[in-house]
Amino acid sequence: MFDLILSSLVFVTALVSMHSKKTAISGLFFVTFGFLSGLLWVRLGAPDVAMVEIILGAGVTSLLVFGLLKEGERKSTPVPTGRKLWAGILSVLVFLYILFFTLNIEKKEGLRALVYESLAFSGVNSPVTAVLLNFRAYDTLLEVGVITLVGLSIGMLGFSRVLHTWEDDLLRVFSRAFLPLAAFFAIYLTYLGTFSAGGAFQGGSLLAGALIFLTLTGHRLTVSQPLSVLLKVLAMAVFLGFGLAFAIFGDGFLTFPQSLAALSIIFIELSIALSTALLLFEAYRGAR
Amino acid sequence: MTDIYFNLSALLISLSLYYFITAESKFKRLISVNILGSAVFLFLITTAKNTPSGIPDPVPHALVLTGIVVAVSATALAFWLHTYTRGKGKED
Numbered sequence: 001m002f003d004l005i006l007s008s009l010v011f012v013t014a015l016v017s018m019h020s021k022k023t024a025i026s027g028l029f030f031v032t033f034g035f036l037s038g039l040l041w042v043r044l045g046a047p048d049v050a051m052v053e054i055i056l057g058a059g060v061t062s063l064l065v066f067g068l069l070k071e072g073e074r075k076s077t078p079v080p081t082g083r084k085l086w087a088g089i090l091s092v093l094v095f096l097y098i099l100f101f102t103l104n105i106e107k108k109e110g111l112r113a114l115v116y117e118s119l120a121f122s123g124v125n126s127p128v129t130a131v132l133l134n135f136r137a138y139d140t141l142l143e144v145g146v147i148t149l150v151g152l153s154i155g156m157l158g159f160s161r162v163l164h165t166w167e168d169d170l171l172r173v174f175s176r177a178f179l180p181l182a183a184f185f186a187i188y189l190t191y192l193g194t195f196s197a198g199g200a201f202q203g204g205s206l207l208a209g210a211l212i213f214l215t216l217t218g219h220r221l222t223v224s225q226p227l228s229v230l231l232k233v234l235a236m237a238v239f240l241g242f243g244l245a246f247a248i249f250g251d252g253f254l255t256f257p258q259s260l261a262a263l264s265i266i267f268i269e270l271s272i273a274l275s276t277a278l279l280l281f282e283a284y285r286g287a288r
Numbered sequence: 289m290t291d292i293y294f295n296l297s298a299l300l301i302s303l304s305l306y307y308f309i310t311a312e313s314k315f316k317r318l319i320s321v322n323i324l325g326s327a328v329f330l331f332l333i334t335t336a337k338n339t340p341s342g343i344p345d346p347v348p349h350a351l352v353l354t355g356i357v358v359a360v361s362a363t364a365l366a367f368w369l370h371t372y373t374r375g376k377g378k379e380d
Contacts (some may be wrong), residue, residue: 003289007296014300014323018307023315030319037326044293044337045344049329049352056360061322064367065315071374072315079310087309095302098331102294107338110345127346128353136350143354150361157372201357276357283364 006043010036023072027065034058047197048128051189055205056280063212063284123261125195132199133265137254141243144235144272151232151279155225160286165218175210175217182210190273191266200269204276211281221285228278228287235275239268293334300327314370318363325359 013036017029035058041050115127115135122130132140166172186207193199214221223231242264247253256264304324311317329352336348 003292007292011296011299015303018304018316018320018323023313026316026319030322033323033326037330040293040330041333044333046333046336046349046352049333049349049356052353052356053326053329057322057326057356060360061363064363065318065322067367068315068318068370072313075314076312076316079312084310087306090309091302091306094305095298098298098301099295102291102298105294105335105338107340109339109341110336111347112339112341112343112345115346128349131346131350132353136347139350139354143358146358147361150365153365154368157368159372161371201353280360280364283361283368286368 003043006036006039010040021076023069026072027062027069030065031058031062034062048193048199048202051197051202052205055202055209059209060205060212060280060284121258121261123256123258123263123265124193126193126197126199128197129193129199129265129269133268134256134261137243137256140272141236141239141254144239144275147276147279148232148236151275151282152229154282155228155232155287158287165216168217172217172219175214176219179210179214183207186210186273186277187270190269193269194262194266200272201276203269204273205280207273207277208280208284211277212284215281215285221281223278225287228282231278232275235268235272238271242268290334290338293330293337297327297331297334300324300330318366322359322363325355329355 010033013029013033017026017033020026020029035054038050038054038058041047041053115131118135119125119127119130122134124130124134186203188203189198189206190200190203191198193202211221243254246255246257250257300323304320304327308317308320308324311320332348332352332355333344336345339345
């Protein structure tokens with residue numbers, strides 16, 4: 001029953017967000033859709049993903065989407081009916097295909113058993129963190145590479161803009177007082193990932209959220225360019241450094257030896273949290 | 289339990305695909321592509337939950353985590369390139 005209600009809410013918010021002609025309604029329903037998908041992940045047993053989805057998917061993406069709100073209102077071009085027709089046919093075909101594909105899908109164990117068996121050798125106690133930072137560490141390395149690239153590109157564009165500030169003195173003071181608490185909790189969330197739901201991306205995006213909150217209430221946070229570049233490449237450097245060290249002195253690139261696994265993972269996670277915080281903050285605010 | 293989420297993901301994928309193709313502004317297109325991304329992640333996580341023991345498979349969770357972060361970075365870069373080419377940025 002709960003699944004039915006949740007799914008209907010997700011469907012309705014997505015539909016209204018995509019269909020509405022008024023951009024304000026689109027934006028608002030998009031934010032709601034983001035938060036409801038967070039609930040979806042919790043229901044499907046994925047709390048780590050839920051955290052990242054709510055902070056990044058519902059939070060930061062909505063902020064970016066709202067940045068284009070006024071322009072979306074002004075520049076809408078009408079769509080030819082021919083395009084609507086073949087798009088409609090395509091979407092019905094895709095829908096039927098996925099429906100029939102998942103109708104007879106069989107329940108498979110997948111890699112779950114393998115992960116839980118090897119968990120003891122990974123250095124952490126959380127299966128998702130073990131997969132993310134040990135078994136599939138190469139994927140995460142490339143992911144860090146992608147966001148570093150995006151962060152450096154946004155930095156190279158060289159300007160920032162102020163989206164909106166609340167003219168509220170109480171919030172301005174509060175956001176400044178809240179920042180150390182949020183930073184502390186972000187580091188704790190990163191550490192929590194080693195044995196429970198949490199991890200580097202969760203902590204990093206929480207810190208980015210606190211910094212964005214600071215900017216939204218009117219504070220100007222300027223990061224000098226050398227420091228900004230240093231922090232942005234920090235995660236990539238640390239991750240690559242560990243990988244190469246294990247390649248030269250150990251068993252292979254990014255092959256964690258069992259005794260050093262926990263320590264190196266915690267180092268890598270902290271550096272990822274720091275870098276992701278700055279990268280996501282600049283993704284919202286722009287550089288300088 | 290996973291049946292309804294598979295159906296939801298099929299519905300959302302096809303709908304967002306339609307709205308992505310027939311979007312009348314960049315803003316609409318951005319929203320549709322984000323919803324398409326979320327629908328695909330829903331499909332992945334539902335297959336992760338679809339195990340005989342009921343305990344979810346952590347590998348797709350890690351994949352979706354990576355996917356969300358990359359999607360947000362891509363949206364951010366798209367937004368800033370768009371703002372830059374329109375010359376709308378204020379020199380701060």
